[in-house]
Amino acid sequence: MKSPANPSPIRSDPNWWKKTTVYHIYLRSFYDANGDGIGDIQGVIERLDYLADLGYETVWISPFTQSPQRDFGYDISDYLSISAQYGDMPLFEKLVQEIHSRKMKIVFDLVLNHTSDEHDWFKESASSRDNPKADWYIWKDGKGRDGRRPPNNWRAMAGNRAWTYYPGRKQFNYTAFLPFQPDLNYRNPEVKQAMFDVVRFWLYKGVDGFRLDIISAIYEDPELRHNPPSLRLTPSDKALTIFFQNLKNNFLQTESFEFAAELRKVTDEFDNPKRVLIGESHGEEELIRRFCHDNGKRGLDAIFLFKAISTPFKAENYRQLLETFEKHFPPPLVPTLVFANHDRNRVISRLGGNIEKAKLLALFQFTCRGIPFTYYGDEIGMPRVRIPLKQGQDALAMQHRWVPQFLVDRSKEILNRDECRTPMLWDEKPNAGFCSDSVKPWLPLAENFREINVAKQSSDPYSLLNFYRRVIRLRNTTPALNEGQMEIANDICNKKVLAYYRTFGNKRLAVLLNMSESAVKNPVGHDEIAISTHHGAETHRLQPFEGRVVRLQ
Numbered sequence: 423m424k425s426p427a428n429p430s431p432i433r434s435d436p437n438w439w440k441k442t443t444v445y446h447i448y449l450r451s452f453y454d455a456n457g458d459g460i461g462d463i464q465g466v467i468e469r470l471d472y473l474a475d476l477g478y479e480t481v482w483i484s485p486f487t488q489s490p491q492r493d494f495g496y497d498i499s500d501y502l503s504i505s506a507q508y509g510d511m512p513l514f515e516k517l518v519q520e521i522h523s524r525k526m527k528i529v530f531d532l533v534l535n536h537t538s539d540e541h542d543w544f545k546e547s548a549s550s551r552d553n554p555k556a557d558w559y560i561w562k563d564g565k566g567r568d569g570r571r572p573p574n575n576w577r578a579m580a581g582n583r584a585w586t587y588y589p590g591r592k593q594f595n596y597t598a599f600l601p602f603q604p605d606l607n608y609r610n611p612e613v614k615q616a617m618f619d620v621v622r623f624w625l626y627k628g629v630d631g632f633r634l635d636i637i638s639a640i641y642e643d644p645e646l647r648h649n650p651p652s653l654r655l656t657p658s659d660k661a662l663t664i665f666f667q668n669l670k671n672n673f674l675q676t677e678s679f680e681f682a683a684e685l686r687k688v689t690d691e692f693d694n695p696k697r698v699l700i701g702e703s704h705g706e707e708e709l710i711r712r713f714c715h716d717n718g719k720r721g722l723d724a725i726f727l728f729k730a731i732s733t734p735f736k737a738e739n740y741r742q743l744l745e746t747f748e749k750h751f752p753p754p755l756v757p758t759l760v761f762a763n764h765d766r767n768r769v770i771s772r773l774g775g776n777i778e779k780a781k782l783l784a785l786f787q788f789t790c791r792g793i794p795f796t797y798y799g800d801e802i803g804m805p806r807v808r809i810p811l812k813q814g815q816d817a818l819a820m821q822h823r824w825v826p827q828f829l830v831d832r833s834k835e836i837l838n839r840d841e842c843r844t845p846m847l848w849d850e851k852p853n854a855g856f857c858s859d860s861v862k863p864w865l866p867l868a869e870n871f872r873e874i875n876v877a878k879q880s881s882d883p884y885s886l887l888n889f890y891r892r893v894i895r896l897r898n899t900t901p902a903l904n905e906g907q908m909e910i911a912n913d914i915c916n917k918k919v920l921a922y923y924r925t926f927g928n929k930r931l932a933v934l935l936n937m938s939e940s941a942v943k944n945p946v947g948h949d950e951i952a953i954s955t956h957h958g959a960e961t962h963r964l965q966p967f968e969g970r971v972v973r974l975q
């Protein structure tokens with residue numbers, strides 16, 4: 423898989439991150455180079471040419487520091503060393519160097535909010551009420567005569583109760599996610615300093631920025647007020663609610679936005695090249711934009727906008743989505759364009775296996791104003807692999823084993839996150855080229871891997887993979903697409919078609935997306951087609967589910 427050099431210029435300019443394209447690697451599942459059935463750092467190094475050849479500039483890799491792996495690295499027991507199953511520090515340094523030598527960037531997944539309960543800090547903190555780390559986590563006395571009732575009604579984002587009783591301290595401990603991931607107490611200045619030093623450690627190693635895990639949870643209401651009820655049972659991409667509770671008092675506090683500004687300052691100590699901060703938060707756009715800019719202070723560079731994931735695949739819904747993003751993230755802010763990740767259903771499965779829709783979505787994602795994030799395997803249409811809840815290795819699945827499987831099967835989303843984390847499909851070999859034949863991959867492969875894999879799609883000029891390659895290259899080489907202004911073409915948009923203009927200097931493009939299953943008249947006439955999702959696109963009409971970019975000037 424030898425490839426030509428990435429055609430895009432190295433983003434040495436301070437705005438590189440606004441123009442970039444991000445490929446999200448779930449490390450355990452990308453490529454196993456050391457023969458244990460689990461992906462590793464060496465595996466990423468060996469497949470970097472594949473990403474460079476596709477034209478991606480930034481790689482975001484899921485966590486690989488020391489961890490008991492109960493949440494596969496999102497439960498950290500040591501922030502400064504690498505988990506042996508993934509590699510070691512010299513190998514990580516090699517990875518950074520290999521990425522940079524390809525004029526690419528690396529974004530490190532940083533879990534600031536919580537540690538593992540096996541972190542030494544937590545063990546010490548849990549051991550008594552008066553040890554030096556006693557106040558490094560969030561501990562509260564319980565209620566009731568015996569103190570065994572939780573301090574308040576808070577739920578964690580994973581659905582469980584947010585408080586766990588520790589008999590050793592005779593107190594409750596707070597967690598925003600799973601019970602083995604205790605939240606750090608950022609009101610303790612020692613904690614903040616320790617974690618800022620972790621940030622500096624990795625920036626010094628040369629990482630180009632961070633994806634900040636569950637940053638929405640970094641502070642909680644100091645008075646521990648009860649959360650109000652909500653009508654929703656399941657989580658929503660629009661608001662932070664779960665199990666009939668609005669998580670208003672344990673997420674998205676004013677101090678969280680102030681924290682973003684402090685983190686900015688620490689990160690800006692390393693400004694050559696400029697490093698990027700991208701936060702993970704659910705919630706209404708008008709609220710979460712405060713992570714980026716609040717009270718006149720700059721904070722994070724961007725925040726994931728998950729609403730796109732659950733927006734119905736319809737022109738009118740997408741138009742509204744763009745309007746919302748543009749309203750709350752006008753320049754110089756930048757929206758993010760996210761349709762999948764390691765917690766959510768696979769794109770192609772949400773689209774009912776329809777490759778034309780997948781191409782259309784990719785065209786949208788790479789031609790809109792914003793930072794596109796794509797999840798490994800989406801470029802070949804890797805499907806969700808059905809794995810019953812009861813067989814889940816994922817801690818969230820284990821926690822929800824009681825949910826009847828037929829309910830899960832009916833849902834558009836996944837509860838067992840193993841289903842979207844299955845091994846990358848490289849070729850037709852027995853383990854799809856993910857690992858050697860002599861070892862069992864840590865999760866099952868998609869059954870149809872002989873039809874859907876990188877090798878096969880590489881040789882098919884009309885494959886989804888080759889469409890990704892073309893559209894990414896178009897974006898990389900077209901300033902109107904990677905840094906131009908965007909304007910929704912309200913004169914063209916209708917129930918079937920979503921359209922927008924991208925402009926840079928005197929260059930103007932129109933992006934036309936026919937999101938319907940019937941052909942429509944080309945609304946802009948005879949202009950030059952820069953790219954189309956369809957082979958043999960006709961000038962006068964857009965075919966069903968055809969998207970195209972046309973040059974207007």
Ligand code: NOJ
Binds near residue numbers: 493496635764
């Ligand atoms: C969000 C991550 O995306 C998810 O995978 C993880 O389990 C939780 N945060 C907890 O760290």
